[in-house]
Amino acid sequence: MKSITRKPIDAPAWTLGRGLPQAGRYASSRLSEDELHDGSLILVNKAHPVATCTLRLEDVTNGMLQAAGREEPRIRLDAECLAQLSALLDACEGGDRIAVVSGYRSKQTQRDIYADKLRERGRAYTESYVALPGASEHQTGLAVDVGLAGRGLDYIAPSFPEDEGPSAAFRRLAPEYGFVQRYQESKTEITGIACEPWHYRYVGRPHAAIMTRENLCLEEYTSYLKQYAFGKAHLLFTDGVRTYEIYYVAALPGGTDVPVPGAGESAGWELSGNNRDGYVVAAVYDKEPIRHVR
Known part of the structure; x- marks a missing residue:
């Protein structure tokens, strides 16, 4: 998994919108059922207890x-x-x-x-x-x-x-x-x-910035991201320097092929299960969004 270089966000420059898939091509990352319960975005509460979270x-x-x-x-x-x-x-x-x-x-x-x-x-x-x-x-x-x-x-x-x-x-x-x-x-x-x-x-960037901007707790954010299913309208977050493309992929029994930007398409990407029903990909591009939707 690639990691995103950390850089402080200039809050006044934050913009949020919707866009079509930003990469020219996507590869596939095969995830096991256990990986649904791992990553920085896992939801943990009474209804969604800790499962197979990998400890680092x-x-x-x-x-x-x-x-x-x-x-x-x-x-x-x-x-x-x-x-x-x-x-x-x-x-x-x-x-x-x-x-x-x-x-x-x-x-x-x-x-x-x-x-x-x-x-x-x-x-x-x-x-x-x-x-x-x-x-x-x-x-x-x-x-x-x-x-x-x-x-x-x-x-x-x-x-x-x-x-x-x-x-x-x-x-x-x-x-x-x-x-x-x-x-x-x-x-x-x-x-x-x-x-x-x-x-x-x-929860990692840019998720913390989006949750703060939209006043969403993690329960709400987990549900909010499901409207941005892969291949449809993706969530685009711009911090004034980079554009983050965020989308959701539903988990399937036996494992899931999760689309991620192909080689050379992005500066990096991170992937997390939500400990509920799917996976979230956050890719980062050193450019403005290239495909918008209303």
Whole structure:
């Protein structure tokens, strides 16, 4: 799989539209049924638990502040998520104020945390802020909890004010580095989780920018992309420098041949299952869209 070179997005230049397939030709990438449950765009919630997600974990080091607790003395994250988190902390100049509180958790760790919080805080609190074992994004390594250091950070609900200095800058720049605030107050009825200003999910670029621009949570974005089936109208996102072509391919029993831009057609492409019913391809071109539709 090719990877897309990361470059910060200039938010005022964002444009979103629809276009016909942008590549002159497409090749085929054969994916197994297991790969439906892998990638940066997998939807994880009660209805769509973690399945066969491939873990690519690295320790949180490189001078990042950590607020490790007894529940998670060794904090780890997906390698790409960790690299982009490091870049985001540099960009928002928050490396000396923002601490990493939680990253990857095993299913057993999540089970222990859930049971502990039931005893300590009761059912209402636990069901609002702690995902069920198997239904936690933390089991993918793609979710990170952050908090402002020096505030006696709570492991489950660390302090991360929405409008204060480094945390405000972190929130504003997060989409440029592939992160979204996963649980927002306006989306609680959809996600089933209360507002968590500290919980960020890595979905990659350009998806984080689109979700932010269109005010979509991951449940909504997963459904939204299905209207852009391959070969019809594709979703086009331009950041002022590059054009991203995004389309959906439904999963088939026994494996799926997913069309991807052929050699020499694009600067790169990324592919992810959605842990639900299909795959999403995001290709990037160093040019303006060449085929538009209304």
